[in-house]
Amino acid sequence: MTPVPDGALNFRQTLPGLYRSGNLSRLSGQGRSGVLALGVARILDLRTRAERGQDPPPFLGHPVYLNLPLLPYRSRALNEATAAATCNADIGVALLEHGANGMVTVLGALLDAPEGPLLIHCHAGKDRTGLVAALCGELAGLSREQIGADYAASGLALTQFYADQQARRTPEEWTRLLPFVPCAPEAVLRPLAYLDQTWGSPAAYLDAYGFSLAEQRQLAQRLATA
Incomplete structure (x- = not known):
């Protein structure tokens, strides 16, 4: 099992070539060294620039760091859909429906990264x-069962994070x-089911927005490699 870098939030290895985490601003100096010791070829920060301002990325300026916000700025359709959301699954569907180009850009950046494992993170x-x-x-x-279990693993990892969030709010x-x-x-299985129902499969959805089936196979192969 990969050791969790000191100070990392909600950190784990999802696939042989893919790590996931919350924002990395809490890393200690030892923790930052621990992340780099994994040999990561790309740290992909999915947060907005405003979020970066609140919790500055410790690897800003490092060759492995790339910021690609997954939330499109001032997208009226997405803003309306997320405002109407009553749960995380609603937000996931909204992101897939109204942020497809951003999603494809993120996956393309993972595929195009130099050789080595990948790390993705947002805020939590x-x-x-x-x-x-x-x-x-x-x-x-x-x-789908494995995918759902990977998402659910964030629950225990974020117990203290949400306790802190509650303490800061009215x-x-x-x-x-x-x-x-x-x-x-x-929260992730319903968005995937939405792609099944609307596009036939997640693969067909990604292909329709420009991330080809051949590129999907290449990314799959990369993710399977430690």
Whole structure:
């Protein structure tokens, strides 16, 4: 089992060639060295620039670091869909429906990275990271049960994180956030089912938005390599 770098939030290895994490701003100096010791070829930060400002990325300027926000800026359709969301699964579907070009850009950046394992992260490492990890798992041949279990593993890892979040918020703010705290497998399995129902499969969806079937096979092969 890969040791968790000191200070890492919600860190684990999803596939032989793919690590996932929450934001890396909590890493100690030893933890930063531990991440680099994994030999990662790409650290892909899915957060917005505003989020980066709140929790600065410790690897900014390092050749392995790349920031590709998964949330499109000022996308009216996505903003309306996420505002209407009542759970994480709703947000996952909204991201796939209204942020497909960004999703394909992220997967392309993983495929195009130099040789070596990959690390993806957002803020908590749960939903945006979870959706990208779910698509990677789908391409790599994981079962839906395995994909759901990987998402659910964030629950225990984020116990203290959400306790801290609750302490910083008013009761009204926490009440609004509470429906999005659970880490049920449904949060990634329903977005994948949406792709099945709407496109026939996640592979067909990605192909339609420009990430070809050949590229999907290449990424799957890469993810299967430690």
